[in-house]
Amino acid sequence: MSRTALIQIVSEQTMQNILPALAIKPEKLFHLTTEKVTHKSAHIVEALRQSGLKVQVENIPLSTVPTIPEVSKLVQVLDEEIRDSGATTVVNFTGGTKIMSIGAHQGACSAKIPSIYVDTEHGTFIDGNSGIALSELIGTDFSITRYQRQITVNTVAVANGCERATGGKDWKKYLEIAEFLLGNPEIEKNAWEGIMGANGLCPRGFTPRRAIEWLNLLDKKIKLPSELTRYIERSGLLDVSSSSVSLKDSYRHHLEELAQKFDPGRYFKLIPELSFPINFLSGGWWEVAVVAHADKSGCFRDIRWSADVGFRQKGTDMEEDVLALRGVNLAYFSCKRGGDKSKLSRLLEEVDASARRIGGAFAEKYIAIYTEPFGMQKTRLEQRAKQLNIKILTPSLLRNLSCFS
Secondary structure, three states: OEEEEEEEEOOOOOOHHHHHHHHHOEEEEEEOOOOHHHHHHHHHHHHHOOOOOOOOEEEEEEEOOOOOOHHHHHOOOHHHHHHOOOOEEEEEEOOOOHHHHHHHHHHHHOOOOOEEEEEEOOEEEEEEEOOOOOOHHHHOEEEOHHHHOOHHHHHHHHHHHHOOOOOOEOOHOOOHHHHHHOOOHHHHHHHHHHHHHHOOOOOOHOOOOOOHHHHHOOOOOOOOOOHHHHHHHHHHEEEEEOOOOOOOOOHHHHHHHHHOOOHHHHHHHHHHHHHHHHHHHHHHHHHHHHHHHHHHHOOOEEEEEEEEOOOOOOOOOEEEEEEEEEEEEEEEEEEEOOOOHHHHHHHHHHHHHHHHHHHHHHHEEEEEEEEOHHHHHHHHHHHHHOOOOOEEEEEEEHOHHHHHO
């Protein structure tokens, strides 16, 4: 392939700028941006870098409301500059307003240079038929599937302005427990009571705030169904003896030291490990069940459980329940055991906002609810979910893998 430079319209959605760059592999990008989306250019370049493509970029500012002649003329001027450097110009006329897209394509036609459109919905590139055939640049296979492996959950998050998305936890380690609890709702209910019930390990959801309180919790026996303990023992989630189940005693030494001399950094690093089995048995297992069924459906790839997304240095990472990709679009899952039904409708707004923050406007959105709502609560929830294009998953629906189709 000859040296190329890619002219692109930058808008709120960035995947349509990333895919052509991965296909064409230009040595330079020219980003046509309005003031509102100038910052998106840096997100695109960083996402490309993390996908294995390092490329120079030059931002070309447009007016606040670009016109067809403005964009068309700019494409032609840039083409002359690119030709003088000995490279081939390609125009990506996906993105921006329709006026901007028309202008970019018109400029490509006037300069007789190849152009490309990204149809993410149908997973294909389209030849703009404005210059040499697109096939001469990327081959005859216009599908975007061959570039999908370069796109990960992390790529999508970075392309939408996040610093990173971590790999998450190993869900397969806890799959056996999750499947058992999903298939035995009465045992699951008793397990929840043993953790969060009035006489449980953490009554009504209370968890310790100090090292000495955690030490007291280590000495407390957890009342769990005997049928569940063998699964817990195999996973290493808790300490299991012939007579009792308790939090792991291996943390005692660390807690005793912290009780004597408090170290905030060490303490807050230890807390997620201490609280993991508590959170898992009181609802986190449901996340693993959702992950497992999503994986089994074959509809998703790069599935991540409990990934941190955001900005590590700024301390604004958020732990997300389940993230995955369908094609090159994010699938965002929020999982709730149930609890206060009055909060579920408000939660839908949070699901919509978080999915857009990480995956953009094309992100798929799911809310998985273990304790199924009923009556008017169910009706209101379904109505609002439909308005926000959020799919509701429940245990009964999860058993039918077509719920992901």
